[in-house]
Amino acid sequence: MNLPDQPPKQGARSLDPHLRRYAARTAGMTASEIRALFAVASRPEVVSLAGGMPHLAALPLDSLSAEVGDLIATEGLVALQYGSAHGVPELREQICEVMALEGIKAHPDDVVVTVGSQMGLDMVTRIFCDPGDVVLAEGPSYVGALGSFAAYQAQVVHVAMDADGLVPENLREAIAAVGRAGRRIKFLYTIPNFHNPAGVTLAVQRRAEVLEICRAHGILVVEDNPYGLLGFDGVTYPALRSTDPDNVVYLGSFSKTFAAGLRVGWVLAPHAVREKLVLAAESATLCPPTLNQMIVSRYLATQDWKGQIKTYREAYRERRDAAISALEQHMPLGSTWNKPSGGFYVWITVPEGIDTKAMLPRAVTQRVAYASGTGFYADGLGSRQLRISYCYPTPERIREGVRRLANVIKDEVEL
Ligand code: PMP
Numbered sequence: 259m260n261l262p263d264q265p266p267k268q269g270a271r272s273l274d275p276h277l278r279r280y281a282a283r284t285a286g287m288t289a290s291e292i293r294a295l296f297a298v299a300s301r302p303e304v305v306s307l308a309g310g311m312p313h314l315a316a317l318p319l320d321s322l323s324a325e326v327g328d329l330i331a332t333e334g335l336v337a338l339q340y341g342s343a344h345g346v347p348e349l350r351e352q353i354c355e356v357m358a359l360e361g362i363k364a365h366p367d368d369v370v371v372t373v374g375s376q377m378g379l380d381m382v383t384r385i386f387c388d389p390g391d392v393v394l395a396e397g398p399s400y401v402g403a404l405g406s407f408a409a410y411q412a413q414v415v416h417v418a419m420d421a422d423g424l425v426p427e428n429l430r431e432a433i434a435a436v437g438r439a440g441r442r443i444k445f446l447y448t449i450p451n452f453h454n455p456a457g458v459t460l461a462v463q464r465r466a467e468v469l470e471i472c473r474a475h476g477i478l479v480v481e482d483n484p485y486g487l488l489g490f491d492g493v494t495y496p497a498l499r500s501t502d503p504d505n506v507v508y509l510g511s512f513s514k515t516f517a518a519g520l521r522v523g524w525v526l527a528p529h530a531v532r533e534k535l536v537l538a539a540e541s542a543t544l545c546p547p548t549l550n551q552m553i554v555s556r557y558l559a560t561q562d563w564k565g566q567i568k569t570y571r572e573a574y575r576e577r578r579d580a581a582i583s584a585l586e587q588h589m590p591l592g593s594t595w596n597k598p599s600g601g602f603y604v605w606i607t608v609p610e611g612i613d614t615k616a617m618l619p620r621a622v623t624q625r626v627a628y629a630s631g632t633g634f635y636a637d638g639l640g641s642r643q644l645r646i647s648y649c650y651p652t653p654e655r656i657r658e659g660v661r662r663l664a665n666v667i668k669d670e671v672e673l
Contacts (some may be wrong), residue, residue: 261279263592275547283389286408295618298626305659308600308627309648311456312518315573317328318561333552335442341548343540345371345524353446353524356558357510360486361500364526370535371546375484375511375523379406381538382507385413388443392436394477395447396424396632398605398643400454401449407636412444414636421596423460424448426467429510433475445507450484451495452601455645457635459599462495471500484511484523489600490575504528512554514602517568520550571634574602580653581646581660588664590671601648607642614644620669626662 269596299306329337344350348364355570357364377499379402387393389411395403397416417424417432429446436443437586448468450460472479481498499508511523525535538544557563582597582602591596593607608614614630621627629647631640646663648656 283409283411287405288408295391295622295627298622300382304622304625304627305651305655305662306627307648307651307656307659307663308629309650311512311650312602313570313650314517314568316569317566318519322553322557325560326553329549329556337549337552339548341551343370343543344378345369346551346555347548349522349551349558350524351476351509352555352558352640353526353577356487357497357508359494359500359524360483360497362497362508362526364503365501368526368529368532370525370527370532370539371551372523372539373543373546374483374513374518375509375525376402376406377539377542377546378509378523378525379403379480379482380409380560381414381532381535381542382509383407383410385531385534385538386478389669392441393447394429394432394436394500395451395636396449396456397637398455398631398640399636400445400449400482401629404634404636407447407571412507413441415443416635416637416639417446417480419453419456419458421458422464423450423458424464424468424553425454426464426471429468429471433477434472434598443475443477445480446472447480447482447497449482450486450498451483451507452488452598453603454485454601455603455629455631456605457596457598457601457603458605459460459495464495465498466501467537469498469505471506473502479506480509481506482509484509484514485601487515488571488602490571490578491599492571493599499526507531516554516557516563516571522546522550522554542668571600574600574649577648577651577653577656578604579646581655583655584660585664590668592671595665602647602658604646604648605645606646608644608667609671610642613641614669615641617666617670619665621663624662624666626659626666628663 266641345403350369353369354366387410391412393407393412393414395414395416396419417428466583499506508526527535585595593608595604615632618630629645631643634640
């Protein structure tokens with residue numbers, strides 16, 4: 259498809275002696291700009307507002323380490339053994355309790371534990387998408403999801419959002435346009451709460467309408483919800499899955515509410531889909547790590563996990579406030595941004611004429627990094643946008659980072 263039928267004569271790619279061996283699907287696999295700048299961007303003098311690394315605020319490390327020690331001492335022969343691809347049964351029950359906070363009533367059998375929700379995205383795409391199938395996704399959308407869709411050669415059609423998230427009318431139009439082109443839509447991929455990267459939340463009154471449109475057109479909904487419990491006003495929105503269990507596949511994660519490094523997430527799927535997911539998981543990893551699942555299970559059983567989520571919310575709200583007040587103080591005229599009510603991200607539009615991808619190396623030289631907008635679109639849009647993540651740096655570093663970023667933008671305006 260996209261592979262050359264002659265070996266390239268020159269250029270960096272010709273240095274790869276394996277070039278002609280790769281599967282066609284690797285053509286869609288590209289490194290993000292920030293990966294390329296990673297070595298420089300991760301120097302301590304650079305304020306990185308680029309990555310979405312969670313801030314592990316106030317995790318009870320002492321009692322956790324005692325629990326993990328006890329777990330290995332008492333249940334080590336299970337914890338260090340292979341398990342089922344479906345996941346540890348006790349954890350699947352606890353996951354149902356977590357999801358109940360968003361109004362979801364689920365049976366533990368319909369939960370499949372994954373290696374982070376990223377693996378859930380990969381598996382869902384693997385079982386549903388043939389090359390050329392269409393996936394609808396908000397524009398912009400989560401870069402890791404776009405990576406999975408590209409890896410399976412699905413084609414993304416973006417649906418524009420406004421301050422209240424996905425716009426139902428735009429969804430209808432996108433469905434009609436894909437239909438006119440004679441293409442097949444496999445699912446709508448949506449991040450309804452505290453969107454990555456746009457920071458917006460799908461208005462509650464729109465949720466039923468989005469579900470209704472998808473149902474009417476026979477389109478499955480894939481709801482990706484890693485930030486749903488991190489609302490700063492204490493509001494937890496009802497999951498899409500809570501009102502349409504048969505047509506929604508829900509992806510969840512402990513990465514943002516507990517510990518990303520354990521890589522434990524899950525998929526909740528209608529019964530038949532769940533069977534296929536278990537088979538897909540088996541062929542990918544045999545089973546998710548038993549020890550990590552049991553650590554999460556112990557944590558939920560013995561620690562104040564709801565209190566911990568509250569601590570995370572407060573830490574992130576303070577960081578959001580630092581980011582927003584610094585933006586208000588320093589950004590030049592012609593820039594706009596949203597004020598997220600949860601999650602990790604602010605989505606910024608810079609003054610006309612600036613290309614945020616071209617600006618990135620100059621920003622890194624000025625000791626600030628961000629994620630440029632084009633990475634969040636499959637169709638080349640986003641050159642005037644960028645995402646900053648306020649989750650990891652301290653509020654003081656965030657303020658300094660935003661000040662530096664604003665100066666870089668002002669320099670660009672004056673160029
Ligand atoms: N979905 C979204 C929207 C995300 O922001 C992320 C992480 N940044 C993921 C999925 C993957 O999370 P994990 O694999 O750590 O559960």
